Amino acid sequence: MAVTIKDVAKMAGVSISTVSRVINNSKPVSSDIRDQVLRVIKETGYVPNPVARSLVTKKSNIIGVIVPDISSLFVGDLLSGIEEIGRMYEYDIFLCNTYGESERELKYINLLKSKAVAGIIFVSEKLEKPQIDLVKESQIPSVYISKNAKDFDVYSIGIDHKQASYDMTHYFINKGKKKIAFLRASVEDNIEDSERYKGYKKALEDSGIDLDKSLVLQGDSTNESGYRIVEMLIEKGNIPEAIFASSDELAVGALNALLDNRINVPKDVSIAGYDDTRIASMIRPSLTVIKQPIYDMGAVAARIIVKLIDNQDVEEKYIILPHTLIERQSS
Amino acid sequence: MAVTIKDVAKMAGVSISTVSRVINNSKPVSSDIRDQVLRVIKETGYVPNPVARSLVTKKSNIIGVIVPDISSLFVGDLLSGIEEIGRMYEYDIFLCNTYGESERELKYINLLKSKAVAGIIFVSEKLEKPQIDLVKESQIPSVYISKNAKDFDVYSIGIDHKQASYDMTHYFINKGKKKIAFLRASVEDNIEDSERYKGYKKALEDSGIDLDKSLVLQGDSTNESGYRIVEMLIEKGNIPEAIFASSDELAVGALNALLDNRINVPKDVSIAGYDDTRIASMIRPSLTVIKQPIYDMGAVAARIIVKLIDNQDVEEKYIILPHTLIERQSS
DNA sequence: CTGAAAGCGCTAACAC
DNA sequence: GTGTTAGCGCTTTCAG
Numbered sequence: 153m154a155v156t157i158k159d160v161a162k163m164a165g166v167s168i169s170t171v172s173r174v175i176n177n178s179k180p181v182s183s184d185i186r187d188q189v190l191r192v193i194k195e196t197g198y199v200p201n202p203v204a205r206s207l208v209t210k211k212s213n214i215i216g217v218i219v220p221d222i223s224s225l226f227v228g229d230l231l232s233g234i235e236e237i238g239r240m241y242e243y244d245i246f247l248c249n250t251y252g253e254s255e256r257e258l259k260y261i262n263l264l265k266s267k268a269v270a271g272i273i274f275v276s277e278k279l280e281k282p283q284i285d286l287v288k289e290s291q292i293p294s295v296y297i298s299k300n301a302k303d304f305d306v307y308s309i310g311i312d313h314k315q316a317s318y319d320m321t322h323y324f325i326n327k328g329k330k331k332i333a334f335l336r337a338s339v340e341d342n343i344e345d346s347e348r349y350k351g352y353k354k355a356l357e358d359s360g361i362d363l364d365k366s367l368v369l370q371g372d373s374t375n376e377s378g379y380r381i382v383e384m385l386i387e388k389g390n391i392p393e394a395i396f397a398s399s400d401e402l403a404v405g406a407l408n409a410l411l412d413n414r415i416n417v418p419k420d421v422s423i424a425g426y427d428d429t430r431i432a433s434m435i436r437p438s439l440t441v442i443k444q445p446i447y448d449m450g451a452v453a454a455r456i457i458v459k460l461i462d463n464q465d466v467e468e469k470y471i472i473l474p475h476t477l478i479e480r481q482s483s
Numbered sequence: 484m485a486v487t488i489k490d491v492a493k494m495a496g497v498s499i500s501t502v503s504r505v506i507n508n509s510k511p512v513s514s515d516i517r518d519q520v521l522r523v524i525k526e527t528g529y530v531p532n533p534v535a536r537s538l539v540t541k542k543s544n545i546i547g548v549i550v551p552d553i554s555s556l557f558v559g560d561l562l563s564g565i566e567e568i569g570r571m572y573e574y575d576i577f578l579c580n581t582y583g584e585s586e587r588e589l590k591y592i593n594l595l596k597s598k599a600v601a602g603i604i605f606v607s608e609k610l611e612k613p614q615i616d617l618v619k620e621s622q623i624p625s626v627y628i629s630k631n632a633k634d635f636d637v638y639s640i641g642i643d644h645k646q647a648s649y650d651m652t653h654y655f656i657n658k659g660k661k662k663i664a665f666l667r668a669s670v671e672d673n674i675e676d677s678e679r680y681k682g683y684k685k686a687l688e689d690s691g692i693d694l695d696k697s698l699v700l701q702g703d704s705t706n707e708s709g710y711r712i713v714e715m716l717i718e719k720g721n722i723p724e725a726i727f728a729s730s731d732e733l734a735v736g737a738l739n740a741l742l743d744n745r746i747n748v749p750k751d752v753s754i755a756g757y758d759d760t761r762i763a764s765m766i767r768p769s770l771t772v773i774k775q776p777i778y779d780m781g782a783v784a785a786r787i788i789v790k791l792i793d794n795q796d797v798e799e800k801y802i803i804l805p806h807t808l809i810e811r812q813s814s
Numbered sequence: 815c816t817g818a819a820a821g822c823g824c825t826a827a828c829a830c
Numbered sequence: 831g832t833g834t835t836a837g838c839g840c841t842t843t844c845a846g
Binding site: 497498499500501504510511512513516535537538539540541 | 831832833834835837838839840
């Protein structure tokens with residue numbers, strides 16, 4: 153059996169309250185007694201039982217992190233950032249994988265609630281009201297990372313997707329491209345509502361280029377989907393001058409479809425991705441991308457959660473981190 | 484305040500022990516009373532407090548997972564497998580990221596111990612005795628995933644690395660290659676001890692090919708490292724006919740170094756990777772690889788842990804899953 | 815500044 | 831079959 157606060161108290165010849173006070177620094181303790189207690193703690197290797205502690209305080213030092221897919225590069229980087237900062241403040245990570253299913257998201261929120269987690273970081277492809285309401289109801293501090301987080305009154309981290317998308321489209325236009333395809337991972341919602349689409353559209357408008365609906369394409373987030381879509385374009389002979397995909401994987405799929413059909417990238421067609429996950433710089437030709445500061449987004453999310461837990465002020469609700477356009481070989 | 488067992492007991496007109504009995508099925512309860520209790524539970528939406536429960540049983544339904552790097556594709560897939568099976572048995576995942584540092588590994592083992600996790604799945608580049616001893620001492624059921632797990636008396640999951648490595652080397656030899664480089668991510672240990680190296684060496688021996696030490700190369704696990712090493716080989720004019728890298732990322736780095744120096748793959752040089760992470764099929768030329776069933780390894784690890792927790796028999800300590808050689812464009 | 819005691823929500827003897 | 835009760839290890843009033 154591990155040593156408990158009782159043992160320490162007995163060995164130090166004080167009451168357990170005193171021991172509790174020194175380990176929590178919750179109330180003044182005369183320095184000689186404090187030293188005595190500290191010595192016993194060191195000798196015995198005593199570690200407070202977090203479960204018992206959590207039972208009485210109704211708090212834990214656990215941050216619940218809900219993600220749609222652990223095995224994605226994006227989420228991996230995000231988790232690194234969260235973990236790193238979380239650990240700095242002595243918080244641990246409780247991981248929930250939802251596969252993007254709303255039902256599972258709800259289930260996990262309830263679970264985290266019952267675990268009395270100190271905070272929740274919620275990562276989702278697309279936020280929905282029921283989930284947000286459930287979290288709000290729980291009163292647990294929360295931060296969101298999602299494309300549409302700014303549609304809700306919640307703390308969130310993101311980049312300016314519309315601007316980023318505008319930048320990339322504009323970059324292509326500047327390079328003399330007119331026929332620019334927009335490849336997007338659909339999430340059952342209206343494409344018109346998508347920030348990225350808005351940025352793309354606006355850039356075309358500002359340059360007086362007509363939007364060609366046959367070049368606005370929806371897939372899912374996999375590279376296979378990007379492959380199929382571009383292959384279809386090729387079959388139809390509707391080959392664009394540039395392809396702007398809304399994720400790196402989608403871009404890789406598009407790239408492979410072109411290469412496999414002996415279409416040169418970037419000579420015949422330019423390609424750009426979105427996110428700058430590790431793969432973007434690993435493939436050849438390497439991908440021109442909009443870089444999202446993914447690790448930083450995780451780190452900032454963790455920082456915010458910690459602040460919220462400590463009741464500190466958080467300047468803004470919707471934090472926008474800077475994005476960058478990274479030019480590589482694919483354009 | 485959430486509803487507690489007390490509230491349920493009062494509303495159902497029974498004692499809290501009875502309520503406890505029905506939620507745990509721990510002792511017989513007459514069916515009418517059981518129904519009554521169940522109804523109140525449903526009405527109130529009562530959920531037992533896992534913290535309180537854990538305090539008295541000294542157990543939780545949490546599996547602690549210690550990994551070297553969450554953001555790696557390998558670990559991501561592994562986690563998917565663990566999570567999926569874990570969830571099936573109602574276990575949750577507590578995530579610990581060590582960056583491969585022994586000190587942090589030890590710290591986390593202690594943490595998991597104090598959290599009273601039900602089991603530990605330990606993923607590491609290279610297992611060391613102190614860590615294993617600490618886990619054993621804790622009496623917590625544990626499963627290991629690591630190249631050198633079989634050097635210890637622990638439950639572990641893996642593939643037959645020596646055979647896999649033999650297979651790949653043999654494959655190259657069969658294709659008429661004689662000058663086969665072996666690229667390896669070193670982990671400060673003696674390369675001679677590495678199973679993969681042994682397989683490589685044996686395949687050469689069996690075919691009467693002399694081992695050329697200038698083609699046995701060590702890097703770290705990044706693609707940059709693979710890039711540098713192969714670049715160096717090119718500078719020296721010591722270009723092999725085939726390169727067998729001990730990870731996909733390493734192989735990608737090697738591949739890029741060749742492509743960037745206008746050396747054709749697979750015409751001039753063949754390349755093979757190891758693991759079959761998602762990137763292997765995403766790049767062009769796609770990578771010939773030894774496929775480790777990563778997801779399955781995670782799933783099996785979770786299954787074993789659950790069995791150990793339930794004191795069920797586990798047939799073997801060291802479980803070897805089948806590997807496959809997948810031939811793609813790079814060879 | 816320190817100790818005694820109540821209680822967090824639950825399980826598990828122990829009685830009846 | 832069911833209820834009473836003693837903790838699990840800790841924090842936190844409340845006295846002193």
